[in-house]
Amino acid sequence: MANDKSLIEILKNRGVSRRAFLKFCTTTASMMALPPSMVPAIASALEKARRPSVIWLSFQECTGCTESLTRSHTPTIEGLIFDAISLDYHHTLQAASGDAAEHAREEAMKENYGNYLLVVDGSIPLDNPGYSTIAGISNLDMLKETAKGAAAIVSVGSCAAFGGLPHANPNPTGAASVSDIITDKPIINVPGCPPIPVVITGVFLHYLTLGTIPELDELGRPKAFFGQNIHDRCYRRPFYERGQFAETFDDEGAKAGWCLYKLGCKGPVTYNACATVKWNQGTSFPIESGHGCLGCSEPNFWDMGGFYRALSEPILDVHRAAGIAAAVGAGAGLAVGVVNQMKKKRAQSKHETVTVDDFKEEA
Amino acid sequence: MTFPVEVMAEPWTGNVQPLLHEVYHALKRLLESGEVTVIDLRALPLAPGEEAKIEEKLGKGEVHARIDALGPSEIVETGIAGVWLVTHYNAEEEILGRYIEICRIPAILESQDQDIEYGMDDMEALLETR
Numbered sequence: 001m002a003n004d005k006s007l008i009e010i011l012k013n014r015g016v017s018r019r020a021f022l023k024f025c026t027t028t029a030s031m032m033a034l035p036p037s038m039v040p041a042i043a044s045a046l047e048k049a050r051r052p053s054v055i056w057l058s059f060q061e062c063t064g065c066t067e068s069l070t071r072s073h074t075p076t077i078e079g080l081i082f083d084a085i086s087l088d089y090h091h092t093l094q095a096a097s098g099d100a101a102e103h104a105r106e107e108a109m110k111e112n113y114g115n116y117l118l119v120v121d122g123s124i125p126l127d128n129p130g131y132s133t134i135a136g137i138s139n140l141d142m143l144k145e146t147a148k149g150a151a152a153i154v155s156v157g158s159c160a161a162f163g164g165l166p167h168a169n170p171n172p173t174g175a176a177s178v179s180d181i182i183t184d185k186p187i188i189n190v191p192g193c194p195p196i197p198v199v200i201t202g203v204f205l206h207y208l209t210l211g212t213i214p215e216l217d218e219l220g221r222p223k224a225f226f227g228q229n230i231h232d233r234c235y236r237r238p239f240y241e242r243g244q245f246a247e248t249f250d251d252e253g254a255k256a257g258w259c260l261y262k263l264g265c266k267g268p269v270t271y272n273a274c275a276t277v278k279w280n281q282g283t284s285f286p287i288e289s290g291h292g293c294l295g296c297s298e299p300n301f302w303d304m305g306g307f308y309r310a311l312s313e314p315i316l317d318v319h320r321a322a323g324i325a326a327a328v329g330a331g332a333g334l335a336v337g338v339v340n341q342m343k344k345k346r347a348q349s350k351h352e353t354v355t356v357d358d359f360k361e362e363a
Numbered sequence: 364m365t366f367p368v369e370v371m372a373e374p375w376t377g378n379v380q381p382l383l384h385e386v387y388h389a390l391k392r393l394l395e396s397g398e399v400t401v402i403d404l405r406a407l408p409l410a411p412g413e414e415a416k417i418e419e420k421l422g423k424g425e426v427h428a429r430i431d432a433l434g435p436s437e438i439v440e441t442g443i444a445g446v447w448l449v450t451h452y453n454a455e456e457e458i459l460g461r462y463i464e465i466c467r468i469p470a471i472l473e474s475q476d477q478d479i480e481y482g483m484d485d486m487e488a489l490l491e492t493r
Contacts, residue, residue: 016432016433017432017481019430019432022475023471024433026451027451030403030406030459030460033406036462235376235408235409276406276407281457282405282458
């Protein structure tokens, strides 16, 4: 349950020195994409912070967002954060299950009514509620009930923020985002498939240190992490400017680290912190590893015309496939899939190399 | 079996020189007014190898300190006096943050008032029990 002790008292009791606390505040500022000059303000705010109660609901999701958070590359800090935020309910992580877990949630809601932070990952099916339930309660009912007493809602991951993969065409479950259903509470969208771990943690920390919601963009995403687009912060931008593009994943341009625009990179239309914060303890991000950005923090990224189709290309193939599909009575995706499978099988039997251009020609 | 290794042209952002210029101007301000500047290296887009290039250009100085607080932290004065490289690691020695600090001494190295107070409590207990 939410604790009356301030964070600084909790740290002192755990033998954490003021110096260690300052280190924590410094790295927190970095995580929250705030300038180092804000460290004293963060230290001052954290000293007085009380632990808010957090309820985490998981709906139609792959658990990737929870995995991302628990793999946050600052386990010591994360331990402090979770100590600091008092995670009262997370049905994937918590040891209790069944009725005991649901009672824990109800108690936390009652005790902290109006003050708890509600975190949601996964989309909500609006068609048949049987698509996704917890303890026999539909996702929709659980969301509505839990949202009533929440101070704010954090939609973690593209599924909760925008509908994500379940929402992709043809959206068989009627998947909706949290903001499609809850319209009377402040909602912070933290999209990504999954979001960068420290971005999730950074949002919690902002709420904890400053007690407010961070400044949001027009899609409800914190500007600190989603305020700049990948293209503008990408280290391969000079190659884009000079017209040096990789044409295939194994050509000389690819080996030289040239721009991946022609290989389908969605960097120019994607807002996220990948290019600066990076992934895996700041090791790298998809573009640096040689693969174009998928645009996973944008709405409908699954339906953006294909991960390997350049942004400038019109989406003709899908329409042609739809024409074929109409003629044979199969789904459009199935038609393209069947064609590609045939091509792949032929290539495998002949040990031919198959390129993206081959698939495009076939379609 | 051996595999030939080709050395490709290195990608670059062009941010190394401007950053070094920023450090120079911060040093000037430090000398003139005592103003401290902290640059978060994570906030800048740097291509692979560029951070190492910055370190190489700044060089290594006379001071190398290590702190053990919530994981190790490394504080190194570079070859340019007043320019410090501060790296914070977590308990698993993964990098949490890297900063260039232009100052006389990074604040993290100084003993904090609160810790000194706790130290005095410990001293009192020590003296009473001697």
